[in-house]
Amino acid sequence: MTNGFFITFEGGEGGGKSTQIKLLAAALQAQHRDVIMTREPGGSVGAEEIRGLLLKGEPGRWDGATEMLLVYAARRDHVVQTVWPAMSAGKVVISDRFADSTMAYQGYGHGVDKDAVKAVHRAALGDFQPNLTLIFDLPVEIGLARAMARPDMNKSAAEDRYERMGRDFHERLRQGFLAIAKAEPARCKVIDATQSMEATHAQTLSAVLSVLDD
Numbered sequence: 304m305t306n307g308f309f310i311t312f313e314g315g316e317g318g319g320k321s322t323q324i325k326l327l328a329a330a331l332q333a334q335h336r337d338v339i340m341t342r343e344p345g346g347s348v349g350a351e352e353i354r355g356l357l358l359k360g361e362p363g364r365w366d367g368a369t370e371m372l373l374v375y376a377a378r379r380d381h382v383v384q385t386v387w388p389a390m391s392a393g394k395v396v397i398s399d400r401f402a403d404s405t406m407a408y409q410g411y412g413h414g415v416d417k418d419a420v421k422a423v424h425r426a427a428l429g430d431f432q433p434n435l436t437l438i439f440d441l442p443v444e445i446g447l448a449r450a451m452a453r454p455d456m457n458k459s460a461a462e463d464r465y466e467r468m469g470r471d472f473h474e475r476l477r478q479g480f481l482a483i484a485k486a487e488p489a490r491c492k493v494i495d496a497t498q499s500m501e502a503t504h505a506q507t508l509s510a511v512l513s514v515l516d517d
Contacts, residue, residue: 307390308515311401311433313483315476317449318439318496319503320399326504327511328397339389342399343377347384350377362467367413371420374405379427395515401433403483403491411479412472432490435514437507438480439496443473446496 310327312320328338344354353373357365365373378401389396402424409415447470484491492510496503 307392307394307396308435309386309390309433310395310397310511311403311436312397312399312439313401313403313407313436314439314480314494314496315441315443315446315473317446317451318441319449319500320439322500323439323494323503323507324397324399326500327507330504330508331395331511331515337392337394338397339385339394340397340399341381341385343381343401343404344374345377346381346386346398349380349384353377367409367415368419370413371405371409371415371423374409375423375427378402378405382428382431398433401436402428403436403438403480406483407476407479411482412476434490435511436484436487436491437494437510438484438491439494439503440477440481441496443470443477447473 312324314320324340328340331338343350344357345351353376357370357373357377386396386398405424406417406420410417410420481493484493494503494506494510498506
């Protein structure tokens with residue numbers, strides 16, 4: 304399952320990950336690389352069903368531990384059904400979120416024991432980790448303003464449950480991602496998401512190619 308390459312995009316709300324994933328995929332495809340884009344929660348039929356449970360509804364509908372277990376149920380299905388087969392076929396897999404989001408959102412954000420998060424990861428996926436993780440960082444107030452300005456936030460069925468959590472939660476979230484990056488500098492690269500779309504893409508592509516072509 305390690306013939307391919309697994310890149311994950313992480314960060315708080317409003318960091319522009321979805322746009323940057325599309326730009327990166329197009330750039331890599333222009334180099335004749337076989338690329339697939341996926342996302343979490345989601346990325347497989349079963350995981351997409353769980354996505355709605357996590358991202359819609361009232362902010363307090365689940366506690367942190369329940370969220371973590373739901374996320375890992377979705378993640379196991381996503382990896383087994385989508386990520387590992389694509390990597391076995393030699394593809395570059397780019398995922399909008401992965402395990403670092405669980406540590407940041409449920410561990411740092413909701414206060415779930417971090418060793419428990421790690422234990423659930425081992426039970427679900429063993430020691431499987433991305434080859435490269437890009438963490439898109441920007442101040443909380445900027446990210447939330449961007450997230451709430453998205454067109455889908457005006458819909459009653461919007462996946463906005465996390466955007467509606469308190470400012471303190473999002474500050475803990477940001478610090479969690481930065482702590483993860485500091486702890487694993489070989490895997491994680493921090494991207495300045497306050498830059499223009501073009502400048503952010505240039506930094507993203509440079510970080511990817513420096514590892515992909517190594």
